[in-house]
Structure formats: structure tokens, C-alpha cells
Amino acid sequence: GGMFHVGSRSTVDLEEEITPEEVKSILLRFVFQSLDYDNSENQLFLEEERRMSHMGFRCLEIRRWVICGLIGFLTGLIACLIDIAVEELAGYKYSAVKQNIEKFTEFGGLSISLILWAALNSAFVMVGAIAVAFFEPIAAGSGIPQIKCYLNGVKIPCVVRLKTLAIKVFGVICSVAGGLAVGKEGPMIHSGAVVAAGVSQGRSTSLKKDFKIFEYFRRDTEKRDFVSAGAAAGVSAAFGAPVGGVLFSLEEGASFWNQMLTWRIFFASMISTFTLNFFLSIYHGKPGELSSPGLINFGLELTLEYIPFESFLFFPYYFPGGMLGALFNVINYWLTIFRIRYIHRPCLQVMEAMLVAAVTATVAFAMIYFSNDCQPLGQDSTEEYPLQLFCADGEYNSMATAFFNTPERSVRSLFHNPPGSYNPLTLGVFTLVYFVLAVWTYGLTVSAGVFIPSLLIGAAWGRLFGILLSTITSSQSIWADPGKYALIGAAAQLGGIVRMTLSLTVIMVEATGNVTYGFPIMLVLMTAKIVGDYFIEGLYDIHIKLQSVPFLHWDAPPTSHWLTAREVMSSPVTCFNRVERVGRIVDVLSNTSTNHNGFPVVAHTTENEEPGKICGLILRSQLIVLLKHKVFVERASSRLSQRRLQLKDFRDAYPRFPPIQSIHVSQDERECMMDLNEFMNPTPYTVPQETSLPRVFKLFRALGLRHLVVVDDENRVVGLVTRKDLARYHLGKDGLEELQLAQT
The missing domain is CATH 3.10.580.10 (CBS-domain)
Structure with missing residues (x-):
């Protein structure tokens, strides 16, 4: 009951020229196993059930709630650890590079600053890539395709092991701090699932610990339900979206659902968000001020107004999201095949990751250096690391806001910065360059997600459209604020790549705190899915197929009734x-x-x-x-x-x-x-x-x-x-x- 998979350590000789179909046949050499989600009602099962009292069943139900609470708590702690580590490491890197740039701007020698930036990026990424490539290849990427497969009923080796969690957390910290075009939100879904699988079983073979209190849940049926809760808790911690987390598990993963399971998953999601919020408030020196419900907080609830007339203005977003998403997926598909054929050894995978890190830093430096988009640096400016470069005193380079920052901060800047903060050329060039970098980066042997890069690309071209709109309308018009168009563009781009509709709509609404944008976001996501599916499948489905996982969709293929x-x-x-x-x-x-x-x-x-x-x-x-x-x-x-x-x-x-x-x-x-x-x-x-x-x-x-x-x-x-x-x-x-x- 399985199909086949070629891992990162495969010794298959792929030096000869072969077609994609031959690549697929090579992939079909390693077996996946199925999971036993059907309970075996044998005599032992019936005897145990007969011996168990009513109180025993009540205790089991209480234990399920306790486990879900632990899943939410630990997932929130892991998200907090990732966020703090990334902020500290990235802050150190950007501060060092910023001081170096300021030192050499007037006296020449900016090439030293470029070398420093590229070296720091490559060092971070090298460490993370080595951990993934040599110690746990399954920790590469976001892990969402693997968790979808697990919940679908496919047993992928090592996907929910403690070692995988450790490498995933360490790897995503290195990837984001290394300046790659990645996000730390996607891997939280995999991390939450691993936490759920470990806690629910009450033991770890890696730590050689065994707690008998949860031994009743040591079967695939129970473990599946807890992994669903862990995935939802990961989404909740990533975006501060508990309801979106529940819907993600329902839409993207779960093969089984009932009302009580919904309550337990929602409970785990709420605990996860609260835990992250509470500990981040302590880290920021404001204990009890719960203003950070997720790893990324769009914070648009008070700044963007919306009127029904704007639904017509959002119409141009309905098609570019799907088409750009399909283009992203097509390029990444062929790039992944190329990696399978030629970059299948761990040392080559590490070298490629370091190359991408160095190129990303070089391109970013060149974009900032040659940009003449200078903006005034006011007292109420929220720029974390403003670069003056060749701008006048009291001004900063606007291109640096997009590149010289973590992707999460760049997304918030595109949403929040007032009109006039970017000129159209800056946004156009940034969109094109970051699109190429994101396509190249996804699929590297590093722990990283695609959510935030997708949002950043969409926010850039969405804001560009808003600026163009403001040139043909009054600047005082309510629909000329480019931030809201950045939001719709971000949703369109992300929907065009991952093809989620229901859960992503709710995630975006919860992350923004503005339910009035739910309708246009839903329309944009649905259109992006329809348009994108016409050309190619979603990114996660593509990688599931490339791994030759026997994934079963909700329904059998049409026109198959004649088969028996x-x-x-x-x-x-x-x-x-x-x-x-x-x-x-x-x-x-x-x-x-x-x-x-x-x-x-x-x-x-x-x-x-x-x-x-x-x-x-x-x-x-x-x-x-x-x-x-x-x-x-x-x-x-x-x-x-x-x-x-x-x-x-x-x-x-x-x-x-x-x-x-x-x-x-x-x-x-x-x-x-x-x-x-x-x-x-x-x-x-x-x-x-x-x-x-x-x-x-x-x-x-x-x-x-x-x-x-x-x-x-x-x-x-x-x-x-x-x-x-x-x-x-x-x-x-x-x-x-x-x-x-x-x-x-």
C-alpha cells in the first residue's frame, strides 16, 4: 500500500540527459507506506472496551483536552523562540552592515560592506543548510506538503520525529536571518504537527523517554487527530488566526472531521496564539500587553477604510494573482526537476543555498546602491534600519525599506507606509527581482516557507497599482490609499501560488483585524485559484507529485465510473x-x-x-x-x-x-x-x-x-x-x- 520517493541522499546516477517522465520513473523507486486510520475491532479491542468504565472514558476525553492544551502551549513557545532568535540575529546582522555602509559611504570602499553582507548571509545559510542536508533532509522546505500527506493517510519517514523538529526550528532561524527570500510562518505548521505527534504519544525514541499516561493514544487514528490540532496551532501561531488554523486543517489536510474534534483543535489554536502573545509581550518589555498574536501582524484594523465601490477597483487583481502564481509554480516545477537531476548530493545542496544567499545580498545591495528613491525620515517614521547612502540629510533610501529588512517587516512597511513612500519604479523593479529570488529560493535544502515571500511580492505590485490609481484620481480620495491595494495584491499573489481559498480568506481577515475586507479577498482568492488551476496545480500539490506520494484527493477522477x-x-x-x-x-x-x-x-x-x-x-x-x-x-x-x-x-x-x-x-x-x-x-x-x-x-x-x-x-x-x-x-x-x- 505505498508508492515511492527519492530522498536527498539518493545515490541514483542522474548525469545522463533524461526527460521529466524518466525523472518521475526514478522517483518511483522508494516506498511510502499508508497509515492505518481504521480501527481493528478484534477481540482484544472489544475486551478492553468492555472492561473500561464510564469514568474511564471520561478520563480519556479529559486527557485529549490536556494534550491539545499542551500542543498549543508548546507550539506557541516554539514560535516565540523562532521570532526572538530571528529578531536578535537579523538585528545584529543589519546593525553591523548598516554601520559599515555608513562608515564607507563618504570615503569609498562600499565593496567591503557588500562582502560583509554577503558573507554574513552565506554563513547563516550554510549552517542551516548543513543541518538539513546532512542530518535531516525531511526538514527542508515548509513541511506543509508532508503534513498534508500525513493527514491524507501517507506515512512519510521521519516527518514527525523530534530530530526533525529540532532541525526545522534551527534551520528556519538560519534561513530567515540569512536574508533569503523566505518566511518563518510556513514551517510553524510542520513544527506544530511534530509537537502534536510527540506529545500525544507520551514518549520519544530520541530522548528515550516513555510516559505511560498517554499510551492509549498510540495508534494512527488518535495520532492523526492530534496532528491536525498541531497543524492548526502552527497556523494560529504564525498569523494570529485561530479560526484560520482550524479551517486550514479542514481544507488542506484532515481526512476525518467531527464536532468534538473541531472544538479541541480550536482550543489548541487559541492556546497557541495566547502563549505566543504572552511571552512576546514579556520579551518586548510590556508584560500583559497582548498586541502580538502571531509571528506576523498586519495591523491594518485602524488604518484602512473600505467602501463597497472599491470592489470594482479591485477587479484588475482578480487575474494577475492567478497568472503570476501559475508562472511562479511553472518555473519552480522545472527548477525542482533540475535539482533532482543535478543537485542531489548534500554538498552540492549546501553550496547552492550559499550561492543563493550571496546572490540575494548582492542583488539587494545593488538595488539599494543604484536607487535614487529618497524619502524624508520623519519623527514618526517606523523604519528599523534606515539607510541614508547618497540621500540628503534627514532622508533615507526607500529601496532599503524593502530589501534591508526581514520579509515580515517589509510586508508591514508596504501595508502601512503613507502614500508617497515609494515611487513606481522602485516597486516595479523590486517586484520583478524579488519574484525571481523567491522562485529560486523555494526548494533549496533549507527550512523555509513561501507564505511571506508571496505576500511581499503581491504587496509590492498591489501597492504599485494603488499608486497608479492615485494618479488618475484625487489624492484625497478614500480609495487612493495604496496600503489597501497592497493587502489585496498580497492575497491575490499568495492565493495564486498555494491555491487555498476558505482558510486563507479567514487567515487574512484575522491577521488584518478587518472583516470588511473578507469579501474582496475571497473574490480575489477564488479567481486566482480558477485562473491558476487552468495552467498548473498549486505549489504544494506540485511538490507532492514530484515526490511521487500516493495522495488521494476528495473525489475520484471524473469519467471513471466505467472502471470496476x-x-x-x-x-x-x-x-x-x-x-x-x-x-x-x-x-x-x-x-x-x-x-x-x-x-x-x-x-x-x-x-x-x-x-x-x-x-x-x-x-x-x-x-x-x-x-x-x-x-x-x-x-x-x-x-x-x-x-x-x-x-x-x-x-x-x-x-x-x-x-x-x-x-x-x-x-x-x-x-x-x-x-x-x-x-x-x-x-x-x-x-x-x-x-x-x-x-x-x-x-x-x-x-x-x-x-x-x-x-x-x-x-x-x-x-x-x-x-x-x-x-x-x-x-x-x-x-x-x-x-x-x-x-x-
């Missing part, structure tokens, strides 16, 4: 009898690849090896635990002598079940028998072999299944449908197409 379960299933199927010989179980587990994880249990097969009638389903992980604990009997009739196990024994081995090669079974034990009746799921989901693909897809996707047994009219097993069988069908330009997936 018989045509999509895998067959023949390896089955076990109710009471099976240990030697055969060991041989089957040893001889089948690790992506064979479910085995139907049937009544005794006939002599001509016809398929038997379905009796249940047992997982590879369950069989591994049974073999490890030697749950054998000497003869099939001696079932009473079989060792008793509890669900606790299976939870103790979760989630890293040992491989079959590590379990020793003697020759005498191979002749023993194993009774599977007590451990198998006696009521697995089955479908007739004539069931259409959309019905199979809907059942598989809605219930979060890993295996779906296909039976004939006599209830005999004829095949097995897994995620791989469904994911290989998609709607192409010529209709329904089938991917030819490599087998293992």
Missing part, C-alpha cells in the same frame, strides 16, 4: 488461514516486500488453491508482535495454551515495529501453530468486484482505509485495493490516464 474494483485491485492476494503454521507466516513476511502490510484471513483453502471465504484481516505489524512474543501453540487443537496478549503489547511496539529479519524463530517453533482469530479484524470492509472506481474511492477515502478487500458473489477473496491502486488514476488532457508504477 476488479480492474483496479491487486491480485492474487496472499491469505492466511484462521489457524496458521508459524513457519508459513515467517516465510510470507520474509518473502513479501515491506509494502505488503495487510493479509486477508480466510476459511481453509481448498486443495486446488481456490480463494477462501473472507473471515477477517490481519496486519503485518500485528503478526510481527505475535511472533516477537512467541504466541504459538504446539497443535491446532491446543488453543488454550496460547499466550494471552493485550492491546498494550501492540501499543508498546507502535509506531516502529521491528522488521521480520530481527525476530528469531527456531526450527521447532516453525512447526507450531498460531491462532489468528483473537487478533484479526473480523469485520473488514469489503466490496463486490463489480463496484465502480468512484464508489471504491469514496469508501476508501472517507473511512481512511489502508486495505479494501474485493470479494466475489460467494464472499471469496479475489483481490485487494490499496492506496497505490487508486492513486495511479488521474484525469489528464486526453481523459483518464493510468500511471505505470514500478513494483517492488
